[in-house]
Amino acid sequence: MPEPIDEAAISALMPELRAVMREAADIARPYFREGGQTTARIWSKAGGSPVTEADVAVDTFLKIRLSELVPRAAWLSEETADDPARIGRDLVWIVDPIDGTRAFLSGHPDWSIAVALLSQGEPLIGFVHAPALGTAYEAVRGRGATRDGAPIAASEPSALRGARITGPKPMLDRLTRGAGPDPDFTRIERIPSLALRLVRVADGSVDVGLVSSDARDWDLAAADLVLREAGGTVCDLAGQPTIYNKAVPVHGELLAAPSSLRDPVLAAWGGRGRTV
Template sequence: MPEPLTEASVAELMPELRAVMREAASIARPYFRQGQQTTARVWSKAGGSPVTEADVAVDTFLKIRLSEIVPRAAWLSEETADDPARLGRDLVWIVDPIDGTRAFLSGHPDWSIAVALLAKGEPVIGFVHAPALGVAYEAIRGQGAFRDGERIAVDPRDALRTSRITGPKPMLDRLTRGAGPDSDFVRIDRIPSLALRLVRVAEGSVDVGMISSDARDWDLAAADLVLREAGGAVCSLTGEAAVYNRADPVHGELVALPRALRDPVIAAWQA
């Protein structure tokens, strides 16, 4: 029987995983042109979502390399056909080779590469790299969250009134109405990559990130761990934590926030 992952064994994986993430970024970066259309070939998936040859190249590279590093881990990725065998596995890689593909193909820098390793359904390693911005976030469960090697934490505020909020306009409008006439929110332009939306809450540059229904595990799992380790949470708008590696990896409406703002946000949403 394979040995379970321990804190020590997870830590031992990190140098090689960092190298893999850097190489994945180097594969994607040449296709990206700031402020211009990508040089990559683009086509539409079933349902109309765009995919580029960069998505596929990064996905193929990560599947090979991550499967070499943890051979017994199953696989769930946006760009790979789902294998239901993952549901019976303790370890699962959750991968989005390019989160924010529309941003990537249009020249907007807010796209990322997101990789999480789940153990018994909970993220234990999370990486979110933003190659166009030159920043990298990572977390190991129980060991804190980091941006480019520096520890990060959510903003310590516990009052919702002047929070910096971002996300889909209908959700922001509802939150604003529920917060009442004394609210003085700062609205931040919507962040195309969901993973980056979450890690910006983790680093304290955003306080509340709203997430519309239909996000997938690969959009969330890696950044969720970074946010948890920074003192925040991803939860439904009734307060339940996000659950990963279900048969259908699709989520309803969610919010990313510091734990201290959880109750005020839910109260405003339900008002």
């Protein structure tokens, strides 16, 4: 088995990756019109979800540049045909060229470019850039997480009561019912980009982010690492951590929360919550 990428190689790689992310943002940004319809050509993929020429342009650019930087890494992206050769590879790029395509289409600024490098099945490097907001999150395993270069940390509430939560309404309703009388949640408008939903838990602006079933590796992996490094967790609603680079890279319902809220959220989801 090839040796894992070492610490010195990671340090040397990071400035180049930041430059690549900036270039990717520069490719996507001209197609976006805040408050209005994108200028990009649009068509539908199998299953009916939209894709634009911006998605394809960013994906093509990232595949070329990231493969140049780490030639032995396999590839998994929303906009590239899946190659089963990625299974079992020690290094894998996981890429969403535009996460939150519907937001991008309609002029909502909450879309992002998400890039993760897996090492032996776990996220090693993660970038989540929001070009319309001028915001960039990044993390390296064991080195913490940053937003625009400044260290970030998830909130540390001692109880679920009063939490700021976001996600699909059916999931929010179930969590509210299970949390006991008067949970006093602040419901935050749903964040279209799943990657941004997770990193806002990482920077402390959201306490609990809920994700409906059918999220894919590329929606999650980069932001998952940012959240882990900021003191949070992403897991399923049985408490199991996310597993990446499976043959079918699809996930069930998930929660993102500070470590201090993981168990209270799971208890509330199961209808056993007690707010204090």
